[in-house]
Amino acid sequence: MRFAVFASGNGSNFEAIVRAVENKEISATLVCLFSDKKNAYVIERAKKKKIPYMVIEKEKQETKESYEKKIIEYLEEKSIDFIILAGYMKILGHVLLEKYPKKIINLHPSLLPSFPGKQGIHDAFYSKEKETGITIHLVDQGIDTGPIIFQHAISITRHETLSSLETRIHELEHRYYPIVIEKYIREVVLNDKKKSLN
Template sequence: MKIAVLASGNGSNFEALANAVRNGEIPAKIDLLFSDHQDAYVLKRAEKFQIPSESFELKEFENKAAYEYALLNLLKKNQIDLVILAGYMRIVGEKLLQAFPKRIINIHPALLPSFPGLHGIKDAFEAGVAETGVTVHYVDSGVDTGPVIAQEKVIIDKNDTLEILEEKIHAVEHGLYPAVIAKIIKELGHETCAD
C-alpha cells in the first residue's frame, strides 16, 4: 500500500505518523510527502526521515482546478493508494475526491460536528465547553463533514490556557492518528486480498 501525506505547515502529525511507520506500528511506508507551502517545516521533517517530498503552491497555477490536476498527477505518478491529510489547510476538490473515494483521511482538533474549520481548538476553548477532542474522518466535499472514523475526548480543565489545551489535543492526535491509520491500512489490505 502506497501512502502520501499532504501537509501545509509544521508537520507534527506527519512526524507522529513517520515514527509509527519506523516503529512498525503502521504496516506500510510513507511514499510521498506533499506540501502546498515551499517553506513549510514539514519538508525538513520529511528530509530527516528520508521520505521523498514534493512542493508547489496554488499561486503557481492559473486556478485551483489546475493546481488540483497537478497534485492528482503527482499522486498517480507515485501510484498512491491512500492519502492522509496532516494539517493540510486546503479544501480537497472533486478531482481528488473522485480519484480516491474513501481513501482520503483527515484529522481535526475537535469533536466533530462541533467546531469545524481552521480554528477548532481556539473555537472550543473560547466557547467555554467542558470537553473537546480529536476526530479522524474520511474527507468529502464539505469542510470537516465527512464520515467519522474515530474520536477521542479531551477534558478542558478550568485552569487550562489555550496553549495547554493545544498541547493536550496534539498529544491525543499523535496517539490516535497513527493507531487509526494502522487499522485502516490493515482493513484495506484484507479488502485487496479478497479482490
C-alpha cells in the first residue's frame, strides 16, 4: 500500500506520520508529500527525511477541477492508493474525491460536529465548553463533515490557556493519528484493494 500526505503548514503531524512509518507502526509506504504552499515549513521536514515532495499552487484563474487533475496526474505517477491530510487547508473537490472514494482521511482538532473549520482549537477554547478533543474522519465535499472514524476527548481545565490547550491537542494528534491510519489501512483500504483484484 502506498500513500501520500497532503499538508499546507508547519507539518508536525506529517513528521509524526513519518516517524510511525520508520518505526513500522504504519504498514504502508509513505511515498510523497504534496503541498499547495511553496513556503510551507512541512517541505523542510520532507527534505530532512529525504521524502519526495511536490508543490502545485493554484493559479488565480484556474478552476478547482483543472487544479485537482494536475494533482491526480502526480499521484498516478506515484501509484498512490490513499491520501492522508495533515493540516491541508484546501477544501477538496469532486475530482479528487471521486478518484479516491473513502480513501482520503483528515484530522481535525475538535470534537466534530462542534467547531469545524480552520480555528477548531481557538473556537473550542473561547466557547467555554468543558471538553474538546480530536476527530479523525473521511473527507467529503463539506467542511469537516465526512463520516467520523475516531474521536478522543479531553477536559478543558479551569486554568487552561489557549497555548496549553494547543499543546495538549497536538500531543493527542501525534499519538492517535498514526494508530488510526494503520487501523484504517488494515480494515478498509486493504479489503478494497483485494476486492478490486478479484
